[in-house]
Structures are given as structure tokens and as C-alpha cells.
Amino acid sequence: MATLSSGEPRSISALADASDLSRQAVTKHLKVLEGVGLVSSRRLGRETLYTFRPERLDDASAGLAAISRQWADALGRLKHFVERDPDS
């Protein structure tokens, strides 16, 4: 995050190199950050470049988006739970 906060777009490899994290861990974190709008991504050749979006940091609506997604996940689990056995 500190590396990204300079504002320059970075690839997953560059971010992994600059941290103690594996590429896999960095990818996972970036997906979460992207999910709440804190980073954006674009493809450049074989790489995906990630850019920090600080304007979303204090954005409460992004926090609510995360809550929304938790409910969407929970409703998905409920759906799965009920549809396994819909008539009982």
C-alpha cells in the first residue's frame, strides 16, 4: 500500500518485490482493495497495473459497499443452504 501510495501504477511483481509478501498474497490484497474501490487496475500487455485511488479512502460509501457485499455473500449462502433442500 505504501508503495502504491506514491501514485504511480505498479505491477503485481513490482509490489511483491517491494514487500515481504508473495505474488499470490499481493494479488489477493489487491483484489480486496479493488473490490472496495481503493485501487483500480488496467491491463498493459501481459501485466496488470494497479493504481491507488486515495479519493476513496474517506469515502463512507465504499465502506457501505463492503457491507453490501457481505450481505450479498450471506444471502448467497442462505440460497445455497435452502436450495439444497427446497421442499423440506
Added chain:
Amino acid sequence: MNTAQSSTDIVVESVDIAAPVARVWRALTDHREFGEWFGVVFATPFRPGETVHGSLTIADFAGLPLEITVREMDAPRRFVFSWHPYAVEPDHDYTKEPQTLIEFTLEPRDTGTRLTVRESGFDALPEARRPTAFRMNTKGWPIQLGNIARHVTSG
């Protein structure tokens, strides 16, 4: 939007379920069934006006208490409870803080049931408890919930 509540106060999510309203109602209001999909074990059944104590079974939050206060059980269409959202800090006393309200609405559809959940009251929370993107992310909820979803669907 012409609504009394701001966009930061409320979240709404819906899902279509291929099962009758009565079946979905039971999955929501039977405390054991609720626990199965939500990831919590409740000690006692849900009854209007009662606060029910539970223990989370969600990966990193396993064992943390979860309390809900049942506000309405209008079978089989409307189930309402309140809670302290995201109350996962073990040492923090949440009891003095306002709660959010969770309203489930069930509507019959040709294909089964449309279930909508609406959580409101975030604007009234203390600033330090507001769900900002940064806070939600650093606490790891999205990752944990992703894990659960995978666990449940592979089971």
C-alpha cells in the same frame, strides 16, 4: 434519489431463491438454520423483543460473541432484528452505541422467493465505528467471507 435516508445510511441486497416463501422463512427465523448459513451458533430461539446470544463460527472470528435483538417476526413476510454491526473487537464495549436495523422481506415469485435484506442506521454510529472502505478492508472481512462462501459451496 428522493429518500429520507442518505446513501451512507443504508445498504440493500436481494436474492432470488428457488424455494417456497415458507422454506426461506424457516431458514431465516429458526435460530439453528440461521446459524448454518450465517456462521453462528445461537443458544436460544428467536422471539420478538428478545436478545439472543450467539457465538460466531466464522474462521478468524470463531468464538466471538454475536448478539441480535429480534424486533419483528411477521410470518412469513418480514423478519427484523438489530445488532451492533461489525462488533469484532473483543475488548470493546459496544453496548452504549446505537445499533443498525436489519430488515428481511420475503416476496413470492413464480420461481420461488425474492429475499431482500436492508440494513440501516449507519449514519447514527460513532465516527470511529463508521464502516469506511479502509477499516472494512484492514479488518479482513471481505477475505473471510470469501473463504466462507468457498467453504460452503464446496461442502
